Amino acid sequence: MTHDPLYFPRSELAEIIAKSLYGGITHAFTLFAPRRMGKTQFLLKDIKPTAEAAGFNVFYFSFMDSTAPTVDFQAALLRFAESIKTGGKVQNLIGQISKIEIMGSGIERRTERQQAELRLSDIIADIAGGSRPSLLLLDEIQELARQPDTGGLIRSLRTGLDIHQQQVKTIFTGSSTNGLRAMFNDIKAPFFHFAHALDFPTLGREFTDFLAGVYQERTGRGLDGGELYRAFERLNKTPLYIRAMLQDMIINPDLSIGQAESIRLEEMHKHADTAAQWRHLSLIEQLILSELANGQTAIYSAQTRQALARVIGVDDIGTSTVQNNIRKLERKDLITRDGANRLQINSPILKTWILENVER
Ligand SMILES: Nc1ncnc2c1ncn2[C@@H]1O[C@H](COP(=O)(O)OP(=O)(O)O)[C@@H](O)[C@H]1O
Ligand SMILES: [Mg+2]
Structure with a gap:
């Protein structure tokens, strides 16, 4: 990986997590945060090197980047197991996977798939057989639960990770808490209480001060740290956007922070077509957002419901109406919950757009 001068290392958090895993305090974490908050970068740039230095074999897989995540995940995990321990058994399993890949649907396929599911816990057993502990970084795991017919596979994954928790540690990330909840928090979910949930912390002033330092180093000019931090707050503390701002300013040093x-802001709304997205929502959905x-x-409070009723022009809005609309917004992935179950807007772009364009 080439060096990224604008990347702000989050070594302290990585150390804490790696130590907890290594020391057996817990064997699995889930990191929750909306998109673009830096989860993937944190896994690859902070966790991976820290864990490798601590003696882990590290595996990374993103369920977001794959069009066939179930098959790709099994194949990738197999390659990892193979790299840890080479043996005839693993080779066999690869044969199994590619067969599924090329087969059509129907009974035959299902039987094959069930066999493969059984083997997912076998693959983890192989990984556990390595001489070092392993760390699996499973990014945007909720996408796995969204795939059809993955119940068996998810259970098999859980079984393998459960049996081998001494040797195989896991960090799951997710940005759709709705999907994550279906895997981790529902009593009936296979991963119920399996992992220690962490709200991925937002970056603070130390991050914008770091960026201001890079700016100074590259342009020879100073930057008002307080002003930069306030811009970061207005961008909902999304590292992607403040970083893009800094790039613009380094390339064109005459740009002010405000410009x-x-x-x-304009770029990100144009790209996301937030206005159009907004128009497609019902009035009550808009008001909740x-x-x-x-x-x-x-x-749900009486006060909020009365305020909503007033704007809509009805006498009363019941809690069930609010609940239904919250469910709708969750299904559209516009809102999620944090680890403490508090509702929040999923996309920082949408949130900023609302604050700028919608009168309350
Ligand atoms: N610690 C950081 N320092 C600088 N930029 C960061 C940092 N974390 C994230 N970013 C920027 O934000 C972008 C989005 O981060 P990413 O890890 O892909 O978010 P997520 O996985 O949560 O959607 C990255 O491409 C990078 O430009
Ligand atoms: Mg990501």
Whole structure:
């Protein structure tokens, strides 16, 4: 990996997580955060090297980047097992996987798939047989649960990880808490209480000060740290956007923080077509989102419901109506919950757009 001068290392958090895994405090973590908050980068740039230095074999897989995540995941995990321990058994399993890949649907395929599912825990057993402990980084895991017919596979994964928790540690990340909840928090979910849930912390002033330092180093000019931090707050503390701002400013040192910020805000809304997305929502959905954007989390309270009813022009809005609309928004992935079950807007772009464009 080439060096990225604008990357702010999060070594302390990585150390804490790696130590907890290595020391057996816990064998699995889930990291929750909306998209673009830096989860993937954290896994690859901070966790991976830290864990490798601590003696782990590290495996990374993103369930978001694959069009056939179930098959790709099994194949990738096999390659990893193989790299740890080469033997005839693993070769066999690879044969099994490619067969599934090429077969059509129907009974035959299902039997094959069930066999492969059985073997997922075998693959983990192989990984556990290595001379060092292994760490699996499973990025955007909720996408696995979204695939059809993955129940057996998920159970097999859980079984393998459970049996071999001394040797095989896991970090799951997810940005759709709805999907994650289906895997981890529902009593009936296979991973119920399996992993220690962490809200992935947002970056603070130390991050923007770091960026200001890079700016100074590259351009020879100073930057107002307080002003940069406030811009970061207005961008909902999304590292992607503040970083893009800094790139703009380094390339064109005449840009002020305010100008660079407007360029980015405009860019990100144009790209996401937020206005169109907004128009497609019902009035009550819009109102709920606007409440959330403004930091109101007591959506069900009598006071909030009365306020909603007033705007809509009805006498009363019941909790069940609010609940139905929250479910709709969750299904559209527009809102999620954090680890403490508080509702929040999923996309920082949408949240910023609402704060700028919607009057309350
Ligand atoms: N610690 C960081 N320092 C600098 N930039 C970061 C950092 N973390 C994330 N970013 C920027 O934000 C972008 C999105 O991060 P990513 O890890 O892909 O988010 P996620 O996986 O949560 O969707 C990255 O491409 C990078 O430009
Ligand atoms: Mg990611």
